Amino acid sequence: xxxxxxPAAELLGGRSLDWIDGAVVMxxxxxxxxxYRLLRIDGVPEMVAAIRRLSxxxxxxxxxxxAFGVALAVREHGADGLELAEAVESLRAAxxxxxxxxxxxxxxAARAGEGFDAVLAEAMAVRGEEVAxxxxxxxxxxxxxxxxxxxxxxxxxxxxxxGGLATVERGTALAVIQSVFERGLLAEALALETRPxxxxxxxxxxxxxxxxxxxxLLVDSAGPFTLARGQADVVLTGADRIVANGDTANKIGTxxxxxxxRYAGVPFVVVxxxxxxxxxxxxxxxxxxEDRGAAEIGSVRGVPTAPExxxxxxxxxxxxxxxxxxxxxxxxxxxxLDRGETxxxxxxxxxxxxx
Numbered sequence: 027x028x029x030x031x032x033p034a035a036e037l038l039g040g041r042s043l044d045w046i047d048g049a050v051v052m053x054x055x056x057x058x059x060x061x062y063r064l065l066r067i068d069g070v071p072e073m074v075a076a077i078r079r080l081s082x083x084x085x086x087x088x089x090x091x092x093a094f095g096v097a098l099a100v101r102e103h104g105a106d107g108l109e110l111a112e113a114v115e116s117l118r119a120a121x122x123x124x125x126x127x128x129x130x131x132x133x134x135a136a137r138a139g140e141g142f143d144a145v146l147a148e149a150m151a152v153r154g155e156e157v158a159x160x161x162x163x164x165x166x167x168x169x170x171x172x173x174x175x176x177x178x179x180x181x182x183x184x185x186x187x188x189g190g191l192a193t194v195e196r197g198t199a200l201a202v203i204q205s206v207f208e209r210g211l212l213a214e215a216l217a218l219e220t221r222p223x224x225x226x227x228x229x230x231x232x233x234x235x236x237x238x239x240x241x242x243l244l245v246d247s248a249g250p251f252t253l254a255r256g257q258a259d260v261v262l263t264g265a266d267r268i269v270a271n272g273d274t275a276n277k278i279g280t281x282x283x284x285x286x287x288r289y290a291g292v293p294f295v296v297v298x299x300x301x302x303x304x305x306x307x308x309x310x311x312x313x314x315x316e317d318r319g320a321a322e323i324g325s326v327r328g329v330p331t332a333p334e335x336x337x338x339x340x341x342x343x344x345x346x347x348x349x350x351x352x353x354x355x356x357x358x359x360x361x362x363l364d365r366g367e368t369x370x371x372x373x374x375x376x377x378x379x380x381x
Contacts, residue, residue, distance in 0.1 A: 041157075042087055042191045043094075045150065050094045054081045055191055055225075059232040070099045070113045077120040077127070080223065084192020085266040085302050086156045089126030092117045093149035096134035100145045105138050114138075122314045123275055123343045124266035125304040153194060158377055159299040159357035160196035165378035167202030167262070167297050167355040168209060174293045174352070175259040179213035180206055183249060186220045186277035187229035188264035188297070198297040199262040200233060202355070205380070207239045215241040216258055218249050220277060222323040222340065246279045250286025261287045263346075265298035265354075270370070272348030272363050273310030274298075278341055284350040293352040300356045303369065310345035318342050 043052035049068040056079060057063050065081060067073050073095040076082050082091045099113035114135045118128045130152050137144045171180055182203050186192075189200035196204060206212045215234055220226035227243055234241040244252060252258055261283050265274040274280075274296050287294040307313060320338035325331055332338075354361040358374040361367050 040190060041194050043082060043091060043194060044153070045094055045097075045146065050091065050098070052076065052082050052091070053191065055083055055229060056081050058191075058228055068098065069102065070095055070116060073098060074116050074120045077117075083225070084187065085124035085126040085264070086159070086193040086198070086299055087191070088121060088124060089130035089301060090149070090153045090156055090194055092120070092127045092131040093134040093152045094146075096131055096138070097142060097146040097149050100138050100142045105141055110138065121316060123316045124302075125307075126266075126301050129301065156193055156299065156301070157195045159301070160190070160193050160198065160201045161380065162357035162378040163198055163297050163299065163355055164196055164201035164205035165380060166357070166360055167199075167295065168205035168211075170295065170353060170355060170360055171202060171206055171260055171262075172211065174295075177213075177259055178211070180211050181213045181216065181257065181259045182206065183216040183218070183244075183253065183258040183261045183283070184230065185218040185226060185246070185249070185263055185279055185283060187225040187233070188262075189230060189233040191229050191233065192264065193299075197233075198264040198299070199295075200230065202262050202295075202297055203234075203239065204237055207237065208380075212239055215239055216244055216249075216252065217241055218244050218246050218279065218283075220279065221246050222326070224326070225277070246282075249279070249283050250289070253283070253286040253290040253292050256290070258292060261292060261294045263294075263296055265296050265302055266343060267307070267313055268296070268298055268303045268354060268369070269307040269309060269313060270305045271309045272351060272354065272361070272369060273313075274346050274348075274351065274354070275310065275313045275315070275343045276346065278344050281344040281346050281350075284346045288350050294346075294350060295353050295355060296346070296351055297355045300358050300374075303356070305369065310347060313343075313345060315344075316342045 103110040189197035217230040267275040
């Protein structure tokens, strides 16, 4: 597609979504790696649909998308009224587990009374903060990995997709892997395929290949066994929500990796921006877990893998308890849970830039 006569990919640069010429332009992640297609979204129903079908996904990225969605809502419905309230609520409810979406929608909506320009400025600020956070997480995380791994070259395992596709630029856990790679310290990245929608196979390997980083793909069930065989030095995951006691919600399969890492004595590190921390939720048991229905696990990319009408449970996320987590890395600090540090007691530090 083109925007104002120029290819939108040129305007997006390395970003997965942005506001361009009066609309939100985003990479359609459902089509990767087969096709690189850009969506132009200029209405709230289209944005809600894009979030629900995972054209845009990843807690930071859907937070940015939600904030831009509020700008679209204010432009269409004005600064107040029932229609605006309903549009904002539809954005908030599009996906329930990741705290970023509701939080950034509320943040942008708080400026609705000031008009469209103010809401758009707030959404652009959210986008800029997430981009800066990704750079900073990569640097904090790479420093920690060097401290934790007693090898000259690091073998890092990860699940789902935590790169720029999930955060606008660079990423969370994948930003750490990128920073380790840029420092010349990455032996290989081990990416789990991430059933049922294969975000690791489709998206993480695509981003690692574009990065030029050495990598291999694993089926999800091979992750704990690979750890037990001593074939990885650290597990790096993202999080869709981090709650007050340090429990984290992330893509289904993360809990299994945490158990495998504990058995193998491998550090398990969660990487997510401060915007993902939810101090209003006490523990992981209180996090709403989205179930996405049977269709996603009864077929793979439109090809049936189970008999028609097979009943299924499809939790999109699981919860890893704090006692299985070595450390939480954000854009402003490292919380060493293995040393008894807690979220409330660990002070914020500065945003980091590449050293």
